[in-house]
Amino acid sequence: MSDQFAERLLRWFDRHGRRDLPWQQPTPDGGRDAYRVWLSEVMLQQTQVATVIPYFNRFVETLPTLRDLAEADEDTVLALWSGLGYYRRARFLHAAAQRCVAEHGSTLPRAIDALLALPGIGRSTAGAILAQSHGLRFPILDGNVKRVLARYHGVHGDPGKSTVEKLLWEHAERHTPAQRTADYTQAIMDLGATVCTRSQPRCDDCPVREDCVARRDGLTTELPTPKPGKRTPTRQTVMLVLRDTEGRILLERRGPQGVWAGLWSLPEAASPEEAWRVAGQRARLGDACALPSFIHVFSHYKLAAEPWLFDCVAPLAGVADQAEARWIAPSPGMQLGLPAPIRTLLDSLSESYPKDSP
Known part of the structure; x- marks a missing residue:
């Protein structure tokens, strides 16, 4: 592993990372269950880990497998989701599970293109599923990772704009290691969630602070560049x-x-x-x-x-x-x-x- 960013991040993860989350439970072959990883990734969109955990546990207790989800009626799925918000996520999850039963032998496909063809699965979610459940080298770029990389590399501009997002994907691709990909993926998400937070980041506790442009130039409050404010009707x-x-x-x-x-x-x-x-x-x-x-x-x-x-x-x-x-x-x-x-x-x-x- 030659990338110092990944090396430092993984050393930090070995001491401070979260390794006891309910969707990290290992399968008999030492990996992680793709269904549980997928469910957690969808739930964690726009929602914090502490909020997600009880919903996740209740969901998998009722619908422990992908086939169980596919065969459940919509009312059951939405009832289990009730309170998490952004309910379109639950409907996409349900529809994707039904597609997996019909087209992929009741499992999530391992091919990136097949994953991206499922409802509600974008590039970052697909990468997280493949990296965490199969150890495959695919980068992720959720909100926490965008914040970490924008600050570390001093990337200005709204991360939602295509040109800025393209640059952040390039950084994400370069830093993602070929070994310990699952740990790295969890590590960079943990760093954004617990250290490189949106407000009052704990820069002194950051394992990559020495080369962070935002810390060096005093830009942690300016990066990532916030979206232009607009009045909420x-x-x-x-x-x-x-x-x-x-x-x-x-x-x-x-x-x-x-x-x-x-x-x-x-x-x-x-x-x-x-x-x-x-x-x-x-x-x-x-x-x-x-x-x-x-x-x-x-x-x-x-x-x-x-x-x-x-x-x-x-x-x-x-x-x-x-x-x-x-x-x-x-x-x-x-x-x-x-x-x-x-x-x-x-x-x-x-x-x-x-x-x-x-």
Whole structure:
């Protein structure tokens, strides 16, 4: 191994790296299970390790193999994913597993082109799967690695731009060693997650600090170059909590497009006035009261939600006969694909607003 960056990083990893993560459990041949590596890589997109671990453990306990995932129904997959956000990742994961069963003998392919052809698997995820599960020499370039390499090499410019990303891929390719590729891949991710952090990086603890351009030139706060700021719009909505005399809530499956696509959620209206009309199309109404409003932040906008509780309603005939509508008695941990704020709202509803209150 001639690359000093990789040598220093691996020495650091041997002392400080994370080697007890649940997706690192070795297989009988000493490698790592490709399914578990793939699942972890998808979960870790936009999400920190500490948050992912309990979701990962619950997911593999329910769906321990790729075939189990492929044969599961979408509600089961989305319920296990509920709270992680970016639900398109879960749907891609499900679709890719089904493709693997149909086309690759119920395993993830080892060929890079075949991996890249699967839904939701890009170049960095494919590289991580092949490097960590099979020890093959493929680089990765997730957000943590982009930050490490941009600072180490003094790369200016938005890492999301093609020219900048191309340069970072060249650096990633050059540093990735032919030996201990799995350890190196975990090491550079660990370095970005625990030392070369977005704010207040711990440069004195960094194993490659001696040659880091950002540290030398005082640019750790400027690199990587942040995206130009833009105003985040806010969308208003009224969420309708229709609860019947048995304590059941009306849930409706959202369409295939937009945020929370395919998840079960509450009916919505554009205003409190329209809320009565929308609710009246689904049940005979009595009194209603406003519940505490909340704001949920997505990557590209904020959702300002004003929930209204319509209590002790009488469901209209035929509403629950639709495949995309159900009257359900909420319970903690119910196995249904619900957006995190909707699950939180339903969990708190019985405590704060008992069924016999207006």
